[in-house]
Structures are given as structure tokens and as C-alpha cells.
Amino acid sequence: MSANPAPTAETEAGKPSGSGFRLPSIPFWIQIVAGLVLGVLLGWITRSYEIGWLYTTLDQVGHIFVQLLKLAVAPLVFFAILVSITNLRKVNNAARLATRTLLWFMITSLIAVAIGLAIGLITNPGSGTGLTPKDGSKPESAGSWLDFLTGIIPTDVITPFTELNVLQIVFMAAVAGIAALKLGEKAKPILSLSESILELLQKALWWVIRLAPIGTVGLIGYAIADYGWDLIGKYATFTADVYIGCALVMFGVYPLLLATVAKVSPLQFFKGAWPAIQLGFVSRSSVGTMPVTQQVTERLGVPKEYASFAVPFGATTKMDGCAAIYPALAAIFIAQIFDVQLGIGDYILIAFVSVIGSAATAGLTGATVMLTLTLSTLGLPLEGVGLLLAIDPILDMMRTATNVAGQVVSPLIVAAREGILDRDAYDSGGYSPVEEFGTEPQDSKERAEVAA
Numbered sequence: 001m002s003a004n005p006a007p008t009a010e011t012e013a014g015k016p017s018g019s020g021f022r023l024p025s026i027p028f029w030i031q032i033v034a035g036l037v038l039g040v041l042l043g044w045i046t047r048s049y050e051i052g053w054l055y056t057t058l059d060q061v062g063h064i065f066v067q068l069l070k071l072a073v074a075p076l077v078f079f080a081i082l083v084s085i086t087n088l089r090k091v092n093n094a095a096r097l098a099t100r101t102l103l104w105f106m107i108t109s110l111i112a113v114a115i116g117l118a119i120g121l122i123t124n125p126g127s128g129t130g131l132t133p134k135d136g137s138k139p140e141s142a143g144s145w146l147d148f149l150t151g152i153i154p155t156d157v158i159t160p161f162t163e164l165n166v167l168q169i170v171f172m173a174a175v176a177g178i179a180a181l182k183l184g185e186k187a188k189p190i191l192s193l194s195e196s197i198l199e200l201l202q203k204a205l206w207w208v209i210r211l212a213p214i215g216t217v218g219l220i221g222y223a224i225a226d227y228g229w230d231l232i233g234k235y236a237t238f239t240a241d242v243y244i245g246c247a248l249v250m251f252g253v254y255p256l257l258l259a260t261v262a263k264v265s266p267l268q269f270f271k272g273a274w275p276a277i278q279l280g281f282v283s284r285s286s287v288g289t290m291p292v293t294q295q296v297t298e299r300l301g302v303p304k305e306y307a308s309f310a311v312p313f314g315a316t317t318k319m320d321g322c323a324a325i326y327p328a329l330a331a332i333f334i335a336q337i338f339d340v341q342l343g344i345g346d347y348i349l350i351a352f353v354s355v356i357g358s359a360a361t362a363g364l365t366g367a368t369v370m371l372t373l374t375l376s377t378l379g380l381p382l383e384g385v386g387l388l389l390a391i392d393p394i395l396d397m398m399r400t401a402t403n404v405a406g407q408v409v410s411p412l413i414v415a416a417r418e419g420i421l422d423r424d425a426y427d428s429g430g431y432s433p434v435e436e437f438g439t440e441p442q443d444s445k446e447r448a449e450v451a452a
Contacts, residue, residue, distance in 0.1 A: 028213075028275075032282055035216030042217065043224025058221035065215025068208045069288040072201055074161040077287060078173045079198040080312035085177030086191055090305040097414060101310050104410045105318050106355050108257070112249050112320040112402075113354040116328030117347055119245050125238040125329060126336025166287070170316050202291040209292070212282045219284075223393045235391045238333050242395050245325040246402040250277075254409045262416035264426055272300045272426075273408045280404035284396045289404050290315040297408050301422035302415045310414070314407035319370070321399030321406075324354040327374040334375065334384030346378050353377050 039058075046054045088094035152171050154160045160168035180187040255266030270277075276293040283289055294311040298304050328350050335342050353374045375382055388395075415421035 029278055031213035032216060032278060035213035035282075036220055039217040039220030040224055043221040046221065046225035055222070055225050058218045058225060061218025062215060062222050063218070065208075065211060065218060066284075068211070069205075069283060069285050070164060072205045072208065073166065073285075073287050074164055074169055075197070076201045076205065076290070077166055077169050077312070077316060078161075078176075079194050079201065080290065081170055081173035081316070082177045082180070083191070083194050083198050084309040084312045085174060086180050086187075086194075087305050087308045089181055091303070091309075093418070097306055097418065098309070100414045100418065101313065101410060104413055105314065108249075108253070108320055108406055108410065109318075109324045109355045110351060111253050112245075112324035112406075113328045113351045115248050115253070116241075116245050116325035117332070117350065119241050119248075120329045120332035123237055123241055124332075124336060125241050126333040127237075129234050129237070129337070166316060205288065205291055208288070209279060209283070212279060216282050219393060235388075238329065238388075239391060239394060241329050242326060243398050245329065246321050246398045249320055249325065250402050250405045254405060257413060258409065262413045262421070264412065264416060264421075264423070268426060269300065269409070269412065272296050273405060276404050276408060277401050281397045281401040284393070284400045286315045286319070286400060286403045286407065289400075293404055293407050297411055299425065300408070300412060301425035302411045303420050303422070306415060306420065307411055310411035311407060314410060318407050318410060319399075319403045321402030322396075323370050325402070326395065326399050327354060327371050330371055330384075330388060331374055331378060331380065334380055334387065335378075337387060338381050338384060340380060342378070349377055350374060 042054060042058060045051065046058065088098065091097060152167055154165070154168040154172065157172065159165070160172065180191060255269070258264050258266045258269055273296045276289055276296045279292050280286065280289045286293075290312060293315065294307055297307045297311055302310070331346075331350055332342065334340075353370075371385055371388070372382055375384060412421065412426075416423075
């Protein structure tokens with residue numbers, strides 16, 4: 001009687017051996033596309049045949065997925081920012097890197113808002129829609145500069161977490177991180193605990209990320225079932241403007257900056273960063289995508305110590321889609337509906353709000369706070385926000401994908417300019433499916449092996 005044969009490399013890799021059989025795994029991007037198609041189909045069926053139970057099911061599936069993402073947001077942001085700030089102690093010229101990162105955030109935001117304004121002025125998205133001011137409604141809450149400035153500092157340490165005020169959470173995390181740097185060795189136990197909690201949260205978030213195809217069915221299906229193609233048709237020009245503007249930034253501006261400033265291959269960037277971009281498109285959450293964004297950034301050769309600062313910082317403040325292109329187009333759209341003439345000064349104010357107020361978007365799904373902040377600054381009616389809520393889920397997908405792409409591009413540019421980018425890792429990196437993330441490559445050789 002012979003002993004059982006030892007497992008071979010082939011069987012360990014999940015391939016059939018002998019009489020065994022295993023279904024091939026479906027790539028994550030195919031799951032996402034299938035979710036999109038199925039969501040559209042179920043949404044159309046629900047609306048066409050008025051199937052109440054299916055409408056409720058789609059709503060609940062999408063709602064649960066978003067809630068699972070939000071559940072991890074507050075602690076994830078706090079510990080990611082805290083750990084990222086303390087990680088700067090391991091980097092030479094930390095202050096210089098932080099300043100350069102913020103500078104490139106601002107530069108790309110200005111370019112993005114300029115593109116948004118140009119497209120809006122050329123296409124006049126509010127003309128011919130059939131919408132009137134009566135179709136709008138004031139949002140339950142609105143952003144203002146006073147709220148923005150006074151709202152940074154919390155009244156207590158609990159409320160920001162229960163009410164998910166990400167800006168206040170970022171403030172507390174930054175204070176805690178700077179204090180830990182000042183304490184030095186005495187803060188080591190706290191930092192070790194924080195790093196462990198962050199890893200635990202990221203592992204839990206991986207499980208939620210794997211549910212993205214199911215969440216996509218619910219989110220897209222509910223949007224189609226609730227609003228229908230007729231309503232979406234009224235916003236056709238505006239929707240096209242947002243998608244075109246985001247595409248110009250993502251596939252035009254970013255590659256141009258990478259090729260001319262960072263002097264790296266744009267194609268390699270898209271190969272490496274695509275898992276984060278596609279997940280941002282589906283999840284509509286920069287913070288929810290942050291673990292994948294950080295790993296693709298590191299696999300593209302950005303040092304871990306710097307990436308662990310730049311990516312969490314970018315996930316809460318770097319919003320070229322939500323805070324630059326979108327509010328610029330939305331302001332023009334709403335001004336045209338309400339028959340308000342905008343001048344040069346108003347366009348300058350839009351650019352100013354986009355650069356300074358982008359932290360108000362907080363990396364969560366939607367950009368209502370940023371839009372109300374822009375409208376209140378320009379003196380436009382806040383009822384205009386209600387005009388765009390119906391179409392927001394469709395717009396938010398492309399906006400967030402652009403946000404995420406920018407959150408990878410900026411650290412790449414800074415790392416390349418500062419001479420700390422591992423160009424061998426960048427050049428040898430390739431596409432890695434989302435399901436391969438969660439294991440952390442330690443060096444450029446291992447990164448190349450994983451990518452291959």
C-alpha cells in the first residue's frame with residue numbers, strides 16, 4: 001500500500017491533479033463588469049415591470065455594501081494618518097517631501113478645474129435640459145467656509161467617529177501623529193499598537209472589497225430602477241462632460257506629467273495602478289480603495305515609508321474628480337438653470353475652492369459637501385444641489401476613479417523628482433489582479449516577481 005503522493009507545485013497552485021477538478025477562478029475585473037451588466041439588466045427589469053421586491057433588494061444590497069465600506073472609514077482614516085505621519089521619521093527630507101506632495105496636489109487640481117471650466121463653457125450643459133429651478137431642492141446640510149474652518153476642530157473625541165466627520169478625524173490623527181514624533185521612544189508601544197490595528201482594519205477591508213461585484217449589482221441596479229433612462233437623458237450633456245473631463249485628466253494630463261516630469265512610462269503606470277482605479281470606480285470611495293491604492297503605489301517603486309504618508313493623505317484631500325472637475329461643471333450647470341451669469345471672478349473663486357476646500361470631500365462616496373461649499377462661495381442657489389442628486393451615483397464612479405489615479409500619480413512624480421523612485425520596480429511592474437493584493441511585497445525583486 002503506497003503512501004499518498006506529496007503535493008506538487010502544480011497541485012499547490014490550484015490546478016487539477018488526477019481525478020480532482022477545480023473550477024477556474026474568475027478575474028476580479030470580469031466579476032466587476034458582470035456586476036455592472038447584471039445591475040443594468042435587473043434595474044431595467046425592475047423599472048419596466050415594477051417589481052417591488054427586486055427594487056427593495058437592489059436598494060438593500062447596494063446600501064449594505066456602502067455601509068460596510070463606511071464602517072471601516074473612521075478608524076482606518078485615523079490610524080492610517082497617524083501611522084503615515086510617524087513613518088515620515090524614517091524618510092530623509094520628510095518636510096521637503098510633504099511640501100512637494102502638497103504642491104503637486106495643488107498643481108494637478110488647478111489643471112483639473114481648468115479643464116472642467118473649459119468643457120462647461122464650451123458645451124453649456126444646463127441648456128436644453130428642460131429642467132427648471134423648481135426641480136431643485138435644498139440639501140439637508142450645506143457646507144460653508146465658516147463650517148469648514150470651525151468644523152476642523154472637534155468638540156469631543158467621540159462625535160467625529162460616530163458622525164463620520166472625516167475632516168475632524170484627520171485633524172485628531174495629525175495631532176496624535178505629531179505628538180508621537182515629539183515623544184520619540186516613549187511612543188513606541190502606541191505606534192506598534194496603531195500599526196497592528198491598521199493592518200487588522202485593512203485585512204477586514206479586503207473582505208469588503210471582494211464583495212464589490214455584488215455591491216455593484218445593487219448600486220447600479222437601484223440607480224437605473226429608481227431614476228430610469230428618461231431622467232438620465234436630461235443630464236446627458238452634463239454626464240458626458242464629467243466623464244470626458246475626468247478622462248482627459250486621467251488619460252491625458254496624468255500620462256503627460258508622468259512622461260515629461262517623472263520621465264517614466266505612462267503605460268506602465270496604468271498597468272500597475274489599474275486595480276486601484278477599477279476598484280475606485282466601483283466602490284465610489286477613495287478611503288475604501290486606500291489599501292489597494294497604497295499597494296499599487298509601492299509596487300510601482302515608491303518607497304513604502306513615503307507611500308504610507310502620501311497615499312492616506314491623498315485619499316482624504318486629493319480629489320481631482322470630486323473637488324475640481326465636478327464642482328466646476330456643476331457650478332456652470334446650476335448657474336445656467338437658474339439663469340445666473342458667471343464672470344471671470346467667479347471662475348477664479350471656483351479654482352480657489354477646488355484647491356483649498358478639497359479636504360471637505362473627505363474621501364467618501366459623493367461630493368455634496370464640496371458642491372455646496374462651491375455654490376455658497378459663488379452665491380448660487382443651494383437648491384441646485386437637488387438637481388444633481390439623482391444622477392450623482394453614475395457621476396461618482398468616474399469621479400472617484402480619477403481621484404484614485406491622481407492619488408497614485410502625485411507620489412510617483414514626487415518620488416521621481418526627488419530621486420527615490422525605484423525605477424527598476426516601476427519598469428518591471430505589471431498588472432496584478434485585485435485578488436492578489438493583501439500580501440505585501442518587501443522589495444523590488446519581490447514586487448517584480450508578484451507582478452510577473
